[in-house]
Amino acid sequence: MSVGTEGRGMAELAALLADGTRAGICLALLDGRAWTAGELARRAGVAPSTASDHLSRLVRGGLLVEERQGRHRYVRLAGPSVAQLIESLAGYAPAPPAPTGSLRASTAGAAMAYARTCYDHLAGRLGVLVYDALLADGRLDRASGLTLTPDGWAWAAGLGVPVDALRAARRPVVRDCLDWTERRPHLAGALGAALRRRFLELGWTTQGAGRAVRLTPGGRAALAATLAIPEDTLSPTPPPRPASGRA
Known part of the structure; x- marks a missing residue:
């Protein structure tokens, strides 16, 4: 793997946390619990649709995992290593x-x-x-x-x-x-x-x-x-x- 490729990967990870709302969501999830998108939207002070977009990016980037129960979407940190990073x-x-x-x-x-x-x-x-x-x-x-x-x-x-x-x-x-x-x-x-x-x-x-x-x-x-x-x-x-x- 080239230095440039490694650098791009790190830059992509940094970009995930370069937004204040996404960073705040990750900090809230340091309690180890699973939160709904609506709860995190209220915590972050943003519209549910905005929170949903941010959560999708964090899930695709591997920082969060999600599970669905009925109509509710729950997310949590992907694991202890992510918590330590945050x-x-x-x-x-x-x-x-x-x-x-x-x-x-x-x-x-x-x-x-x-x-x-x-x-x-x-x-x-x-x-x-x-x-x-x-x-x-x-x-x-x-x-x-x-x-x-x-x-x-x-x-x-x-x-x-x-x-x-x-x-x-x-x-x-x-x-x-x-x-x-x-x-x-x-x-x-x-x-x-x-x-x-x-x-x-x-x-x-x-x-x-x-x-x-x-x-x-x-x-x-x-x-x-x-x-x-x-x-x-x-x-x-x-x-x-x-x-x-x-x-």
């Missing part, structure tokens, strides 16, 4: 401006920055803290590419993570994913997905609005203990005051 690209985008709307919008933004889902794994400041703690304790190792160490396997098993399923998974056990708000990696891969599910099962986290994730008081104490993270470090950051000063 989140990583967002990490290179300019930082979002300071909030200028209501206190409610500011609070929602702070909740998303603290902890959220990135497709099927944990992102935001909480996701980065977990990733850093696993590295610091020697449960993850980056000496020759990111790997889960024997101590890491033992820790995951002790937490109740189905490690046999991790070993048999077709996707990488661990991958790092550039966090778009923290601008540092959080943990993706089969283990990242398994930890998000396990934290929910244990009641350490609950699902908030949209992609936001809440850390429960019991979860804060448990994570602090199992990952040797100072408990006060796990406290959410208060939302910034909106620039307009309105509540």
Whole structure:
């Protein structure tokens, strides 16, 4: 394959995400759910016909997959690798401006920055803290590419993570994913997905609005203990005051 051919392929992919509406649709789908075209049209603030055209382009480009149930058309990201691409690209985008709307919008933004889902794994400041703690304790190792160490396997098993399923998974056990708000990696891969599910099962986290994730008081104490993270470090950051000063 020639350099020119490879370049055209990359340019075509970039063109898919060069439109703000299509990029926004992909970011919305980072919650891992399937959405209807109508829901995404309302989210993007465009006409249903316009959203449908954008979705068709994203499906043809391989970023989304679709399924139909009756008269409804559902779309979702094509897989974890696409989710990682979207989140990583967002990490290179300019930082979002300071909030200028209501206190409610500011609070929602702070909740998303603290902890959220990135497709099927944990992102935001909480996701980065977990990733850093696993590295610091020697449960993850980056000496020759990111790997889960024997101590890491033992820790995951002790937490109740189905490690046999991790070993048999077709996707990488661990991958790092550039966090778009923290601008540092959080943990993706089969283990990242398994930890998000396990934290929910244990009641350490609950699902908030949209992609936001809440850390429960019991979860804060448990994570602090199992990952040797100072408990006060796990406290959410208060939302910034909106620039307009309105509540």
